[in-house]
Amino acid sequence: MRLSCLQENLSRGLSVIGRAVATRTTLPITQNVLMATEEGRLKLSATNLEIAITTWVGAMIEEEGSITVPARLLTEFIGSLPGDTIDITATDRPKSLELKCGRSDARMNGTDVEEFPPIPSVDEGVEIRINAAALKSAIGQTVFAAANEESRPVLTGVKMEVEGDQLTLAAADGFRLAVYRGQVAQSVEESVGVIIPARALNELNRFLGDEDETVQFVVSANRSHALFRLGNIEMVSQLIQGNFPPYSDLLGDAMKETKAKVVVQLSELLAAAKSASIFARDSSGIIRIQMVPTGVGTGQIIISSRAEEIGENTGEIDGQVEGEEAKIAFNSRYLLDVLSAMNDEKVSLETSGPSRAGVFKSPDSDQYLHLVMPMFVQW
Secondary structure (H helix, E strand, C coil), X not given: CEEEEEHHHHHHHHHHHHHXXXXXXXXXXXXXXXXXXXXXXXXXXXXXXXXXXXXXXXXXEEECXXXXXXXXXXXXXXXXXXXXXXXXXXXXXCCEEEEEECCEEEEEECECHHHCCCCCCXXXXXXXXXXXXXXXXXXXXXXXXXXXXXXXXXXXXXXXXEEEXXXXXXXXXXXXXXXXXXXXXEEEEEEEXXXXXXXXXXXXXXXXXXXXXXXXXXXXXXXXXXXXEECCEEEEEECECCCCCCHHHHHHHHHCCCCEEEEEEHHHHHHHHHHHHHHHCCCCCEXXXXXXXXXXXXXXXEEEEEECCCEEEEEEEEEEEEECCEEEEEEHHHHHHHHHXXXXXXXEEEECCCCCCEEEEECCEEEEEEEECCCCCCC
């Protein structure tokens, strides 16, 4: 293999695939990056056996070939070079990679590509096209609610369902539930319901911009893998097998007996919650919320927290209150997470009692719903 490419382009490509490089592994080859020539470009691939990321870099190819080299060593060395053209040569005996840039030369020991794990192929299956900006918003409003612990594997993923032109993403960890509903770029004939690892969606979210690009999403026929393709980047992820909780039933139960509802400015509630969270750190992270009607459709929200050894904090916000006076307490992290993820001017909070879940949503739309279980406190 012999080629030349710009340092800037190669460094950018290595940063794209870097998060798929294995860190702690019993298979050392997964700490390598696969470099190969393909259709007049340089292909870079990495995999940790759960996800695989591939990207292509523009290059002047003189001789075809392939090699794998340690990803960290290559990335750090390329990052240290000046912004100039890099000449790259792979040799078979010994198996190594030689790099020249300006007055700097280096040689790295490599490994035969046959030892590198094969990247799963997802050529056939159900193809879905989603607007990149819409997918970025959907992931950003749901993925943080997935569980971190592996005790229930299905909860470490995000349930994605596509039926016709309707897209639904749902994530839950047993204490909260986030559901986003939107549309795909074009209707599908076959309905799809899969659980995508939250880690994979977090990686995908790094590549998504706010442009009107379209992401191609292909689910394999046996529902074992999913492929995401965006520009010069492809990511393949394993899918989680199992039954996701019936989130529609959970939302229905939480909203069918609403006793109190308040609508306030999102920025004001978020600011008050951040202030309260400072005191909540030493009181099991508890933030108390009281909804107090003061007239027809008017009222106040009182946000408070207290810690015996430190002190207490109270903030008041004017809002639209419907129903009876109500009290509910939330874990500060869960409250800040949902308020930070929402992007509307106003937020609606509905509850049917201090021991029932609170539902956060836009007052004008059911596109995004977020259910948070309450904390039991002495009032």
